[in-house]
Amino acid sequence: MSEPLVIRTDRDGLATLTLNRPAKLNALTPGVFVQLRAHLAAIAADTSIGCVVLAGAGRSFCAGHDLDAIASHEPAPSPYFEPETIDALEALPKPTIARIHGHCFTGGLELALGCDLLVAAESTRLGDTHGQWGLVPVWGMSVRLPERVGRSVAKELMFTSRRLSGADAARIGLVDHCVADDQLDAKVQALATEILANSRGTNRIVKALMADREERTRRQALEHERTRPYGRPEDMAQRMKAGGR
Numbered sequence: 178m179s180e181p182l183v184i185r186t187d188r189d190g191l192a193t194l195t196l197n198r199p200a201k202l203n204a205l206t207p208g209v210f211v212q213l214r215a216h217l218a219a220i221a222a223d224t225s226i227g228c229v230v231l232a233g234a235g236r237s238f239c240a241g242h243d244l245d246a247i248a249s250h251e252p253a254p255s256p257y258f259e260p261e262t263i264d265a266l267e268a269l270p271k272p273t274i275a276r277i278h279g280h281c282f283t284g285g286l287e288l289a290l291g292c293d294l295l296v297a298a299e300s301t302r303l304g305d306t307h308g309q310w311g312l313v314p315v316w317g318m319s320v321r322l323p324e325r326v327g328r329s330v331a332k333e334l335m336f337t338s339r340r341l342s343g344a345d346a347a348r349i350g351l352v353d354h355c356v357a358d359d360q361l362d363a364k365v366q367a368l369a370t371e372i373l374a375n376s377r378g379t380n381r382i383v384k385a386l387m388a389d390r391e392e393r394t395r396r397q398a399l400e401h402e403r404t405r406p407y408g409r410p411e412d413m414a415q416r417m418k419a420g421g422r
Contacts, residue, residue, distance in 0.1 A: 231266070244310070283312075325350060
């Protein structure tokens with residue numbers, strides 16, 4: 178039996194999804210997206226999970242779209258399956274952390290940008306290389322990258338295919354944290370532990386409110402927030418019923 182392309186491991190409310198093509202630097206294929214989408218759907222419905230880490234096996238997070246898969250026209254289940262999977266990652270009702278090391282280029286960066294928080298090792302190399310290969314982004318780069326770093330910086334990165342170090346990526350806000358390579362796991366775990374100490378229901382609602390904000394004017398977003406359309410977080414309602422705080 179072949180090894181799974183995406184491995185899920187759970188521990189104490191934290192689910193880790195690991196891209197598992199280390200010999201190919203976890204380059205993305207339709208098969209990877211099929212397995213990733215299945216895991217995301219399962220996690221979305223799993224009340225035992227309060228936080229998700231997306232990682233890569235071996236030497237890299239993800240080198241990008243597998244060019245061999247592009248050349249061979251390996252089919253996806255539907256025309257927009259890959260970008261819709263990144264949309265599903267972005268909309269997952271749990272906080273998500275991208276654990277980035279080694280290579281994080283183009284499709285791999287688009288995947289990472291679907292996460293809420295990005296943590297990179299110092300030796301990481303990140304960048305958008307669509308222009309280098311004569312490709313056009315269809316997985317969200319032209320939207321999510323400028324949301325992260327601003328339009329002018331995003332244009333420069335995309336026009337030049339420039340590679341950034343982890344430290345440079347943190348300096349411009351492309352990643353939220355950059356740490357020494359040997360501290361990457363500890364930083365990701367510490368951040369996940371802080372998240373898991375919070376109300377999972379509140380985190381879910383806050384994430385939804387922030388996503389809704391992007392579709393509304395500021396005034397509409399303020400009114401939307403105060404109407405509490407999502408109700409009381411389930412875990413907090415149970416806590417109040419039990420007489421706790």
